[in-house]
Amino acid sequence: MVAQVETPDVKSGALAAALRLFAARGFDATPIQAVADEVGVTKQAVLHHFPTKEHLRRGVLEGILAHWNETLPRLLLAATASEDRFDAVFGELVRFFAEDRDRARVVLREALDRPDEVRALLTGPVRPWLSAVAQYIRAGQEGERHFPDVDAEVYVVHVLQLVLTAVASFPVTGALVEKDARRRYDRELARIAKASLFLPHATESEKPRRRGKR
Amino acid sequence: MVAQVETPDVKSGALAAALRLFAARGFDATPIQAVADEVGVTKQAVLHHFPTKEHLRRGVLEGILAHWNETLPRLLLAATASEDRFDAVFGELVRFFAEDRDRARVVLREALDRPDEVRALLTGPVRPWLSAVAQYIRAGQEGERHFPDVDAEVYVVHVLQLVLTAVASFPVTGALVEKDARRRYDRELARIAKASLFLPHATESEKPRRRGKR
DNA sequence: CGTCATGCTTACCATGTGGTAAGCACTGAC
DNA sequence: GTCAGTGCTTACCACATGGTAAGCATGACG
Numbered sequence: 200m201v202a203q204v205e206t207p208d209v210k211s212g213a214l215a216a217a218l219r220l221f222a223a224r225g226f227d228a229t230p231i232q233a234v235a236d237e238v239g240v241t242k243q244a245v246l247h248h249f250p251t252k253e254h255l256r257r258g259v260l261e262g263i264l265a266h267w268n269e270t271l272p273r274l275l276l277a278a279t280a281s282e283d284r285f286d287a288v289f290g291e292l293v294r295f296f297a298e299d300r301d302r303a304r305v306v307l308r309e310a311l312d313r314p315d316e317v318r319a320l321l322t323g324p325v326r327p328w329l330s331a332v333a334q335y336i337r338a339g340q341e342g343e344r345h346f347p348d349v350d351a352e353v354y355v356v357h358v359l360q361l362v363l364t365a366v367a368s369f370p371v372t373g374a375l376v377e378k379d380a381r382r383r384y385d386r387e388l389a390r391i392a393k394a395s396l397f398l399p400h401a402t403e404s405e406k407p408r409r410r411g412k413r
Numbered sequence: 414m415v416a417q418v419e420t421p422d423v424k425s426g427a428l429a430a431a432l433r434l435f436a437a438r439g440f441d442a443t444p445i446q447a448v449a450d451e452v453g454v455t456k457q458a459v460l461h462h463f464p465t466k467e468h469l470r471r472g473v474l475e476g477i478l479a480h481w482n483e484t485l486p487r488l489l490l491a492a493t494a495s496e497d498r499f500d501a502v503f504g505e506l507v508r509f510f511a512e513d514r515d516r517a518r519v520v521l522r523e524a525l526d527r528p529d530e531v532r533a534l535l536t537g538p539v540r541p542w543l544s545a546v547a548q549y550i551r552a553g554q555e556g557e558r559h560f561p562d563v564d565a566e567v568y569v570v571h572v573l574q575l576v577l578t579a580v581a582s583f584p585v586t587g588a589l590v591e592k593d594a595r596r597r598y599d600r601e602l603a604r605i606a607k608a609s610l611f612l613p614h615a616t617e618s619e620k621p622r623r624r625g626k627r
Numbered sequence: 628c629g630t631c632a633t634g635c636t637t638a639c640c641a642t643g644t645g646g647t648a649a650g651c652a653c654t655g656a657c
Numbered sequence: 658g659t660c661a662g663t664g665c666t667t668a669c670c671a672c673a674t675g676g677t678a679a680g681c682a683t684g685a686c687g
Contacts, residue, residue, distance in 0.1 A: 209664085225526065228441035230644065242645090244665060252645070304525060310582045311518060312439065318585045329589065346608065353601040356586050360578040365571060368524045371532045372570050375543065387567040394560065394609040423634085444674060456675090458635060466675070 210248045212238040218259050222301035225308055226256055260309065263302050264324075266295060271328050281339045282397070288332060289392060292359070293385065296366045303367035329355050336396070345396050358392050424462045426452040432473050436515035439522055440470055474523065477516050478538075480509060485542050495553045496611070502546060503606060506573070507599065510580045517581040543569050550610070559610050572606050 216237035220229040231252055235242045249255040274291055278284040296303040310317045321329075333351035340347055365372075365388050373380040430451035434443040445466055449456045463469040488505055492498040510517040524531045535543075547565035554561055579586075579602050587594040 225439055225441060227439060228526075231646095232644080241666070243667085246646075247663090247665060250646095307521070307578075308525060310585055311522060312442075314582070314585045318588050321585065322588050326589070348604065350597050350601045350604075352590060353597050354605065356589060357575065357579060357598075357601060357605055360582065360586070361571065361575045364521075364574040364578045368528070368574065371524055371528045371535065372574070374532050374536050375540065375570060376566055383564055383567050384571075387564045387571060390562065390564075391568065391571055391605065391609040395605040399613055445676095446674080455636070457637085460676075461633090461635060464676095 209238060209240055209244055213245050213248060213255065214258050214262060217255050218262070218299075218301050218305060221256070221259060221308065222304035226252075226312060231255070259305060263306065264320075267328065270295075271331075275331055275335070281335070281342070281344050284335060285393070285396070289358075289362075289389065292362050293366065293388070296363065297385075300366055300369065303363045307363055307367050329359075339396075344398060346398060349396060354396065361391070362388065423452060423454055423458055427459050427462060427469065428472050428476060431469050432476070432513075432515050432519060435470070435473060435522065436518035440466075440526065445469070473519060477520065478534075481542065482538075484509075485545075489545055489549070495549070495556070495558050498549060499607070499610070503572075503576075503603065506576050507580065507602070510577065511599075514580055514583065517577045521577055521581050543573075553610075558612060560612060563610060568610065575605070576602065 213234055216234045217229070220233055220237065231245055232242045234255070235245045238245070245255070249258065270291060271288070274287045275284065278287045329352065332355050336345060336349060336351040336354065339345040340349065340351075365384060369381070369384060373384060376383055427448055430448045431443070434447055434451065445459055446456045448469070449459045452459065459469070463472065484505060485502070488501045489498065492501045543566065546569050550559060550563060550565040550568065553559040554563065554565070579598060583595070583598060587598060590597055
């Protein structure tokens with residue numbers, strides 16, 4: 200048997216290739232052949248593991264969903280202080296999607312290409328996650344640490360979308376600033392999310408860096 | 414000549430249909446035939462006005478870009494007070510894209526499907542718009558009306574993206590709240606943008622509505 | 628009346644696509 | 658050794674798609 204040098208497993212290889220290609224070109228514009236080429240096998244080799252292109256799509260998405268199903272509960276329970284919890288969840292959000300932008304891209308594409316499916320996901324299995332986070336925000340409002348006029352659920356959704364879009368399109372938007380683009384974008388992203396949630400004085404855990412420009 | 418009842422002009426009709434279809438399914442997944450069907454003519458009738466599918470795509474995009482080329486300068490010059498200017502630009506941003514979500518969708522799709530092209534657009538013809546807005550923000554920082562640690566250019570890009578994504582995917586995310594979804598999403602959108610830009614006391618033009626929930 | 632351009636129409640085609648059918652090499656179980 | 662199952666391979670196909678080619682009706686213009 201001729202073990203392909205770069206192909207320990209066709210199935211996982213196809214999933215990785217599909218994530219890349221679906222993210223870059225979109226599901227419909229990606230022939231199975233392209234996935235197969237990337238893995239270094241024939242189209243039918245891929246079709247053997249995923250009887251249908253649709254199966255391949257599901258596989259890719261499940262890989263992403265699985266991460267949050269096991270990570271989020273842990274994050275929410277681990278941190279105790281309000282701001283620590285924010286940093287933990289927000290940080291993981293940025294980290295996970297920035298680690299591989301293609302994850303953010305496929306999620307955005309799904310929202311555009313299959314709105315009904317994503318809506319079902321959002322109002323079904325994903326809702327508990329969002330509600331849990333929103334619940335913590337409301338608790339922070341009671342404790343006068345957050346702005347009272349924050350609409351918790353909606354805030355969570357907006358921030359989630361902002362992170363997804365910012366990460367997904369960084370290669371495009373990042374070209375607008377010359378140096379340190381990545382750090383500036385990340386920082387402003389976090390700043391916007393925080394400044395619109397935490398009351399000014401509640402941010403005492405943030406080191407009072409007064410050395411703003413001017 | 415048999416004038417189609419609903420078709421005053423094939424060319425503009427095709428552009429409108431293409432905007433709808435490209436937004437919904439994506440450029441690659443939309444056959445010219447689908448556009449033709451929507452207009453009520455044959456595929457070749459469409460190909461007569463747009464020699465290539467690519468021409469159709471350009472036409473759709475130019476329609477969107479044209480709006481901002483003529484609107485933005487006017488908006489920026491019209492308002493004088495800092496917050497009025499913000500409201501004018503931000504309001505028009507939301508209004509224009511919410512008026513037809515498909516506009517937001519095609520823009521997002523372009524960023525995903527043709528990053529190089531969009532990057533060229535952003536660093537070329539669009540940059541002056543962004544710089545102009547960023548310039549006003551920096552002026553607001555000098556005048557102590559805005560947070561000093563706002564990264565003006567990056568803030569503008571993030572807010573732009575947030576609006577685009579929020580509008581484009583409202584039919585998906587809006588299902589998360591039961592009633593008044595549209596108003597709540599719009600309001601939180603504006604709140605996040607403003608709360609992360611304006612210093613708390615600088616917001617005196619906003620009526621002090623203390624009647625936040627509880 | 629003839630000529631020419633415009634705005635289509637019908638015919639057609641090369642290509643790429645998702646998927647089916649069937650066979651074949653190899654492996655382990657018995 | 659045989660048998661069955663796994664993981665492919667080659668062959669093939671129906672179909673959709675972007676685009677070309679060429680003709681044809683209509684109206685403006687001379």
